[in-house]
Amino acid sequence: MKIKGLRKPKTCKTCKEQFIPHSTTQTVCSISCAIQYSKAQSAKLAEKRALAERKKHRQRRADVKPLSHWVNMTQRVFNDYIRARDGNVCISCGSTTASSYHAGHYRTTAAAKQLRFNEDNCHSQCAACNTHQSGNLGPYHINLLAKIGTERVQALESNNQAYRYTREELEALRAHYRQKIRTLNSERGQP
Known part of the structure; x- marks a missing residue:
C-alpha cells in the first residue's frame, strides 16, 4: 500500500546518487546536475544533427557524380574478383610468371558494353597479352573454348543487345562481387 505524499527514490541521471523527486518527471537531483544533464543532451543532439548533415552531404555528392564514376567503381571490384577467381595464369599465353x-575481356568493353560484367567474357590475363598484344585474341579464343565450351562462347559472340546500367544496378553488382571476393578469400584461408 502506497502512502500518499511519499515518492519512490530515483537515481540521478548525472551523478548517479539516490534522491527523492519533487515530481514524477524529475530526472536529476539538483540544479547543478540539471545544468550538466542539459549540456550533455545538447551535445548529443548537436552530434546527431552533424551526423545527419554529413549523411545528407555525402548523398548530395553521390547524386551529382556521373554514371561513369559508378561504372569505374564497379569495374574495379569486378576485375579484382576475376583476378582472385582465376589466379595468376594468363588465359592467352598460359604465363604464370x-x-x-x-582482367582481360574477350569482347572489349568498347565493343560490347553489355558484356562488361559478364564472368564468361572476362578472365585473368598477363599485362603483356592484354595491353601490348591487344588481348592476344587468337590463343584467348582457343583457350576460352576449352575453358567454358562452344555454346557459351557463341552466346558471347552473338550477344549484341545494347544495355545501359543504372546506378542502383552498379551498386548491387559491386556489393555482389565484394561478397564473392570475401567468400573466395575465406575458402582459401586468406584475410
Whole structure:
C-alpha cells in the first residue's frame, strides 16, 4: 500500500546518487546536475544533427557524380574478383610468371558494353597479352573454348543487345562481387 505524499527514490541521471523527486518527471537531483544533464543532451543532439548533415552531404555528392564514376567503381571490384577467381595464369599465353595480371575481356568493353560484367567474357590475363598484344585474341579464343565450351562462347559472340546500367544496378553488382571476393578469400584461408 502506497502512502500518499511519499515518492519512490530515483537515481540521478548525472551523478548517479539516490534522491527523492519533487515530481514524477524529475530526472536529476539538483540544479547543478540539471545544468550538466542539459549540456550533455545538447551535445548529443548537436552530434546527431552533424551526423545527419554529413549523411545528407555525402548523398548530395553521390547524386551529382556521373554514371561513369559508378561504372569505374564497379569495374574495379569486378576485375579484382576475376583476378582472385582465376589466379595468376594468363588465359592467352598460359604465363604464370608475369609481373602483373589484368582482367582481360574477350569482347572489349568498347565493343560490347553489355558484356562488361559478364564472368564468361572476362578472365585473368598477363599485362603483356592484354595491353601490348591487344588481348592476344587468337590463343584467348582457343583457350576460352576449352575453358567454358562452344555454346557459351557463341552466346558471347552473338550477344549484341545494347544495355545501359543504372546506378542502383552498379551498386548491387559491386556489393555482389565484394561478397564473392570475401567468400573466395575465406575458402582459401586468406584475410
